Amino acid sequence: QQQVKQSPQSLIVQKGGIPIINCAYENTAFDYFPWYQQFPGKGPALLIAIRPDVSEKKEGRFTISFNKSAKQFSLHIMDSQPGDSATYFCAASFQTGANNLFFGTGTRLTVIP
């Protein structure tokens, strides 16, 4: 079954808007939650990541909000730009073992100029 559930599947916003992508997980042993960004024809690349001892992390226009009790985390993109149009994946990982990443199903974001 899907270890990490992601919504929405697609999202269209105007330039300057604040798209929000949500993810939920079940396994409380996960302790690393990254977001990956993928452009067409390219491999995913790390955008930002958070650990469960922090409720929010901001890097530039990208912010992760983390709610440990609800087992949910979300990505907010401030002042979105057409260049942010891409597919975004949330993921979760354990600290031990091979550190496999379990990915959500992805959100295709389109930012309209």
Next chain:
Amino acid sequence: NAGVTQTPKFQVLKTGQSMTLQCAQDMNHNSMYWYRQDPGMGLRLIYYSASEGTTDKGEVPNGYNVSRLNKREFSLRLESAAPSQTSVYFCASRAQGIMNTEAFFGQGTRLTVV
């Protein structure tokens, strides 16, 4: 610094044919992974290798085999390709340790099985 390199970038196979997807990383990472990406399904783990000489099944291993040739190289083999294996395949690598680290992905191999 090339990162993760996958070959080939594109491939068309007939049902029943075999092929090997190659992956190499130059970052001295212990862990390497093979994922497949399908529309609406996200990235699903096929096989992984925590270190040289070890391999383990992921979520969707059926129809695939892997070889961790050395620390740099991790190949994925389709022995008898099926149309259900039409997908985009990504290889990734990651340093292993106490602190979780970034996974680096290759550019992908787009495989079509007809």
